[in-house]
Amino acid sequence: MDIIFKNVEHIYHANTPFSQRAIYDIELSIRSGAYVAIIGHTGSGKSTLLQHLNGLLQPTNGTVSIGEYTITSSQKPRLLKPLRQKVGIVFQFPEHQLFEETVEKDICFGPMNFGVPVEEAKKRAKEVLQLVGLPEDVLNKSPFDLSGGQMRRVAIAGILAMEPDVIVLDEPTAGLDPKGRRDLMEMFARLHRERKLTTILVTHSMEDAAKYADYIVVMHKGTVWKTGTPQQIFSDVDALLQLGLDVPETVLIKRKLEEKIGREIPSPCLTMEQLTKGIHALFARVSGHE
Amino acid sequence: MEEVVLSVEHLFFQYPNQPNDAVRNVTFQIKKGEWVAIVGHNGSGKSTVAKLLMGLLIPKSGTIKIFDRVLNEETIWDIRKRMGIVFQNPDNQFVGTTVQDDVAFGLENNGVPREQMIDRVKKAIQQVGMEEFLLREPHSLSGGQKQRVAIAGIIALEPDIIILDEATSMLDPKGRREVIEAIYDLKVKQNMTVISITHDLEEVVKADNVIVMNEGTVMAEGAPMQIFSLGKKLEDIRLDLPFAIKLQNELRSMGIPMQISDASIDGLVNELWTLYSKM
Ligand SMILES: Nc1ncnc2c1ncn2[C@@H]1O[C@H](COP(=O)(O)OP(=O)(O)OP(=O)(O)O)[C@@H](O)[C@H]1O
Ligand SMILES: Nc1ncnc2c1ncn2[C@@H]1O[C@H](COP(=O)(O)OP(=O)(O)OP(=O)(O)O)[C@@H](O)[C@H]1O
Ligand SMILES: [Mg+2]
Ligand SMILES: [Mg+2]
Numbered sequence: 001m002d003i004i005f006k007n008v009e010h011i012y013h014a015n016t017p018f019s020q021r022a023i024y025d026i027e028l029s030i031r032s033g034a035y036v037a038i039i040g041h042t043g044s045g046k047s048t049l050l051q052h053l054n055g056l057l058q059p060t061n062g063t064v065s066i067g068e069y070t071i072t073s074s075q076k077p078r079l080l081k082p083l084r085q086k087v088g089i090v091f092q093f094p095e096h097q098l099f100e101e102t103v104e105k106d107i108c109f110g111p112m113n114f115g116v117p118v119e120e121a122k123k124r125a126k127e128v129l130q131l132v133g134l135p136e137d138v139l140n141k142s143p144f145d146l147s148g149g150q151m152r153r154v155a156i157a158g159i160l161a162m163e164p165d166v167i168v169l170d171e172p173t174a175g176l177d178p179k180g181r182r183d184l185m186e187m188f189a190r191l192h193r194e195r196k197l198t199t200i201l202v203t204h205s206m207e208d209a210a211k212y213a214d215y216i217v218v219m220h221k222g223t224v225w226k227t228g229t230p231q232q233i234f235s236d237v238d239a240l241l242q243l244g245l246d247v248p249e250t251v252l253i254k255r256k257l258e259e260k261i262g263r264e265i266p267s268p269c270l271t272m273e274q275l276t277k278g279i280h281a282l283f284a285r286v287s288g289h290e
Numbered sequence: 291m292e293e294v295v296l297s298v299e300h301l302f303f304q305y306p307n308q309p310n311d312a313v314r315n316v317t318f319q320i321k322k323g324e325w326v327a328i329v330g331h332n333g334s335g336k337s338t339v340a341k342l343l344m345g346l347l348i349p350k351s352g353t354i355k356i357f358d359r360v361l362n363e364e365t366i367w368d369i370r371k372r373m374g375i376v377f378q379n380p381d382n383q384f385v386g387t388t389v390q391d392d393v394a395f396g397l398e399n400n401g402v403p404r405e406q407m408i409d410r411v412k413k414a415i416q417q418v419g420m421e422e423f424l425l426r427e428p429h430s431l432s433g434g435q436k437q438r439v440a441i442a443g444i445i446a447l448e449p450d451i452i453i454l455d456e457a458t459s460m461l462d463p464k465g466r467r468e469v470i471e472a473i474y475d476l477k478v479k480q481n482m483t484v485i486s487i488t489h490d491l492e493e494v495v496k497a498d499n500v501i502v503m504n505e506g507t508v509m510a511e512g513a514p515m516q517i518f519s520l521g522k523k524l525e526d527i528r529l530d531l532p533f534a535i536k537l538q539n540e541l542r543s544m545g546i547p548m549q550i551s552d553a554s555i556d557g558l559v560n561e562l563w564t565l566y567s568k569m
Contacts, residue, residue: 149332
């Protein structure tokens with residue numbers, strides 16, 4: 001399912017004194033099977049944009065097409081229901097998508113809502129629980145009796161159980177412990193590779209954006225400021241810093257070091273490995289080895 | 291700076307109908323004016339400890355002493371007036387219908403005179419950079435904006451002890467540094483004590499003291515560099531080392547003689563530069 005945004009605008013509470021334009025002039029195309037990261041500071045419109053991907057929000061202007069579906073301001077929301085199965089969104093606050101009395105019922109709700117028989121749904125629940133790193137004994141607990149990071153995992157599991165074609169992740173690792181963060185990012189990368197799952201990730205981790213995305217969309221004050229490969233986006237450090245964004249730690253270290261020693265490190269340094277190689281080469285050259 | 295402001299002894303807690311204790315034999319002390327980071331895997335009991343300290347949960351056994359008084363039904367109200375907590379999910383915290391009212395709510399409750407209140411509300415909202423949102427409905431804000439407002443609501447109270455439960459998890463990196471910086475300023479100016487539950491290792495680096503939780507117990511306690519020297523042991527309990535330390539370890543294994551005495555990026559760059567100039 002290719003995704004295309006044409007001139008999309010969203011105004012919350014349009015035509016009221018409280019109207020609030022959250023995004024505008026959005027032009028974006030995401031081909032089926034891509035891994036896209038969306039970055040941008042607080043309030044730049046990332047979550048608003050995401051909610052257009054399954055029709056939770058409809059544009060107040062412009063069109064969003066997702067595969068065979070087209071969403072405009074006049075579209076009947078009812079017709080968009082099948083889209084919710086194809087596009088799974090993990091929300092920024094997991095509490096917003098948990099509501100059943102047990103974790104099992106919560107995870108089974110989505111699949112069953114789209115016609116999956118209860119036994120199959122329960123089987124899926126066990127499988128996805130493993131994917132998100134939770135033990136089976138939480139199945140009978142209330143999702144609200146879990147810790148913050150455990151709730152986050154249940155919310156992710158519920159979306160995975162729907163087996164969507166497109167997975168949309170709004171800061172999915174906020175609140176996870178460091179190992180959980182790494183494990184889940186690797187899990188999403190694996191699903192993306194193995195199932196050709198189109199993956200759209202909103203993140204404040206520049207490291208994750210650099211490491212996992214095919215390309216990056218930078219949002220600024222409600223509109224798309226720039227798109228490009230991680231290498232393109234993070235090559236213009238000054239521009240990003242000026243927008244109030246960060247660059248990956250590796251890129252920052254490369255730059256600070258280059259400034260100090262007055263010499264260029266000829267590697268993009270988007271990963272730890274590239275950076276250590278770059279530094280090693282620098283030292284080797286000076287001391288005349290290698 | 292040496293005065294103990296909060297101490298916990300042999301604390302146990304069990305949630306109703308749960309087979310195991312969520313908090314087991316937890317003991318620690320926090321000194322006045324300290325910034326203490328609490329780290330630990332998901333479900334290790336951090337938020338539970340925070341709620342016990344606020345008197346929102348009652349321990350099964352053990353004692354909590356705050357401002358030299360034992361926390362119990364009689365003392366709780368006095369003690370709680372001098373404490374503030376920012377919860378993991380800001381939506382659980384909002385009571386006002388506008389940002390401004392929400393931040394004012396706690397002050398009103400504490401009987402702060404109106405003149406003073408207006409001033410403090412304004413200042414707190416400025417400190418978190420939300421002055422353009424005074425009349426907005428808190429629930430309709432973006433994730434990061436909500437967290438900023440939740441923090442403003444607590445710093446306006448000028449508590450003696452502030453507990454942050456992953457209060458900046460949804461902020462962009464720069465926003466996070468700014469907000470932490472603002473709270474740090476208050477800590478210094480008002481000699482406030484800060485207990486910050488966090489998964490953000492860059493924040494841990496800046497703490498005075500770190501408490502490491504694992505499966506309901508305190509597994510280690512000490513200065514950040516002391517904790518990071520646990521190395522592999524931290525990974526075993528699902529934690530990690532700050533990026534700068536991992537990089538130094540990596541470079542050392544490649545034959546570059548790093549000292550590993552600093553967990554900050556600037557420290558790391560300086561050390562590399564010194565080594566480079568000596569060659
Ligand atoms: N329900 C709503 N009603 C009115 N305004 C809203 C609503 N939700 C968001 N906004 C506003 O729209 C803008 C964009 O919000 P959005 O949640 O899309 O930002 P974001 O990029 O996801 O930010 P964050 O990184 O903080 O989550 C913000 O200024 C926000 O205050
Ligand atoms: N209301 C509750 N009822 C029953 N069990 C609970 C409740 N709240 C938390 N727990 C359990 O108690 C343990 C400790 O939870 P706590 O919320 O203190 O963890 P945490 O360290 O804050 O984790 P996180 O980093 O995920 O926020 C977890 O195993 C959790 O499932
Ligand atoms: Mg958001
Ligand atoms: Mg917690």
